[in-house]
Amino acid sequence: MSIKIANTQYDVIDLIKNRWSPRSFSTKDISAATLETILEAGSWAPSANNTQPWRFIYALRGTPGFDKLLATLAQGNQPWAKNAAALVATVGIRETPDTQQKNHYFMHDVGMATSFMLLQALNMEIYAHVMAGFNKQQFAETAGLGANEEAVSIVALGYIDSAEKLEEPYKTRELTARSRNPIATIAAHLD
Template structure:
């Protein structure tokens, strides 16, 4: 398991960012309650518009019935490997401000900030997260009894990394393929 997908950056990016990636092979090792709470608290400290903190996390450990209910909402490309994670987390955005129930146009952005904190804190603890958009949003909303003002945005598989060889194809190849990103000139546009 020496193969870690360290990002090959052109600039001096923090090691914590370079080392974060989204594996599909998870071991049977259990995440301690303290580590899980540390990861979730990191999300709490993300920046948010008006300090609204419009994120909510519904999670279940592999040994619980809740885990099976969340896993049941995953699409076919995610279910085979995600069910081996130790924890599944549903990341939910509260779409309205708490104070006046009007639309919060930055809720998804703010949830993304919280998710980034969560993933980086997990990485610092040698725990890996894999974000998934491939799930049945209506099914998970019903399972979690979400209201009209809540939107299930992502499911996060969380656990300790394991050998890529235990995965079936095409997941094994994806696990071993080097990470790549677009160069800056494709998404950064200086204005003079």
């Protein structure tokens, strides 16, 4: 099993230092109640004007819904994502339903909800890998998305397993150390 703890410049909380995106998942299942706990965590994310412009469409491994979500993934994601215990699609709502006002922040808010789910999952020793590599049109048709909805990502969730069981190039990616740009290159103090 490969656990990649971030080597941070500052004293970041362990939950963030320990979060990473594995591709090697064990055969251990996630219960519906556990998955619903993770989804509820996402629902408590902040959003512009508390519009909560998101929906989560999910399926557990071994179900027809899982196979449908898996089929929408890019060919590079399918070989390892098939072993996840659950797949969760994040969907953004472009306009506020009651006022039909365009929500310019829906993608940001969906990202916030996704991050809350990832941290809740890790707190429960469940790892997540967020994917943008999927066919949005195929997913929209499969899930019956409305004209006001946009697929944002698909998240693979599961208990971590050994990197050794992965084929290349996934095994090397699993074992490569994590890195981030230094704070000095992404943040600037405004006088």
